[in-house]
Amino acid sequence: MKLPYIGSDLDGTVVKNSDFKILDETIKDINDYQKQTSNNFFIVTGRAFQNMKYYVKQLNVTLPVISSNGGAITDPVTWEVYYEALMDKEVVLDLLQYSIDNDLDVSLYTATTLCALKNAERVKAYKELYGHYADEDQPQFILYNDYNELIEEVRNDIHRTVKLMYSLDSELEVEKAEKLKLYLEEKGLYNPSTIIQSRILVDAMPKGVNKASGIKKWAEIMNVDLNDIHVIGDNNNDMEMVGELPYGIAVGNAVENLKEIAWKVIDHIDNNGVGKYLKELISKEQ
Numbered sequence: 001m002k003l004p005y006i007g008s009d010l011d012g013t014v015v016k017n018s019d020f021k022i023l024d025e026t027i028k029d030i031n032d033y034q035k036q037t038s039n040n041f042f043i044v045t046g047r048a049f050q051n052m053k054y055y056v057k058q059l060n061v062t063l064p065v066i067s068s069n070g071g072a073i074t075d076p077v078t079w080e081v082y083y084e085a086l087m088d089k090e091v092v093l094d095l096l097q098y099s100i101d102n103d104l105d106v107s108l109y110t111a112t113t114l115c116a117l118k119n120a121e122r123v124k125a126y127k128e129l130y131g132h133y134a135d136e137d138q139p140q141f142i143l144y145n146d147y148n149e150l151i152e153e154v155r156n157d158i159h160r161t162v163k164l165m166y167s168l169d170s171e172l173e174v175e176k177a178e179k180l181k182l183y184l185e186e187k188g189l190y191n192p193s194t195i196i197q198s199r200i201l202v203d204a205m206p207k208g209v210n211k212a213s214g215i216k217k218w219a220e221i222m223n224v225d226l227n228d229i230h231v232i233g234d235n236n237n238d239m240e241m242v243g244e245l246p247y248g249i250a251v252g253n254a255v256e257n258l259k260e261i262a263w264k265v266i267d268h269i270d271n272n273g274v275g276k277y278l279k280e281l282i283s284k285e286q
Helices: 025-036 051-059 091-099 121-130 148-157 174-186 209-222 234-242 255-259 274-286
Strands: 004-009 042-045 065-067 072-074 081-084 104-107 113-119 142-144 161-171 193-196 198-207 229-233 247-250
Touching: 025 042, 025 121, 025 174, 025 274, 042 051, 042 065, 042 072, 051 065, 051 174, 051 193, 065 198, 072 193, 072 209, 081 209, 104 121, 104 148, 113 121, 113 148, 121 161, 161 174, 174 198, 193 234, 209 229, 209 234, 229 274, 234 247, 234 255, 247 255
Parallel strands: 004 042, 004 229, 113 142, 229 247
Antiparallel strands: 065 072, 072 081, 104 113, 104 161, 161 198, 193 198
8 A cells, every 4th residue: 555645734633732742652653654655744734834843843844834724835945835825915904904903913924924913922822832942943923013014014015915813812802702703704704713722713814725725736736646645633624624635534632523524533642643543554554
């Protein structure tokens, strides 16, 4: 059996949501798979490209990575951008103004950059989580004093936006999060949400752009048959990918609606689910 390409989500699938770390045995098993397949393991994440740099190095990822829930495909070595699903500029400006009017914490993603306010919650969180890593492995933000500065740069086409991500308190801002999601629906935007480390993270992207569309574009760019790709996820933003691809896999800790549509359910992230699956594939091939 030919060993497949593995397109894996990060958070909740191989990266633990509790501390944003990968189990040592998972790292070993992924790197063993990389050696067996000439690096057929790649990343499909809702994160910005900037927020996966450490994991790219840790897991020896050399194939193009899919970031921003399918919004961009980028070479992790050269940073060449192969694909961008750009948001309409006027929509981005409306969303940033909405953030001002409703006191929301929002970050703007491009294919290779990450923009936010200097006091943004995610900026603080990532400094705490990744501050001890080498400078080149830490996410680098383009920081602003206020949203009006960012609005001006978007208006002047400084940033090619693929996604906006809102961060809200999971206890104090539930009502605000629901109001936001209704607003995004009214704007006709794809708006998957997840809860990580006591934060409600809500994305805003063009409808029709998701991890499944990203995988299909990746396969087209790489000239790979979709039947040769196994995809693995855990949460709501993995629904399209796991449901539409021939070999869509959910980890044991995935949300129930994802497990219900998955081709296969593997072990829990805490039990090295992805690593065990890769070892199983290798053993069948031998």
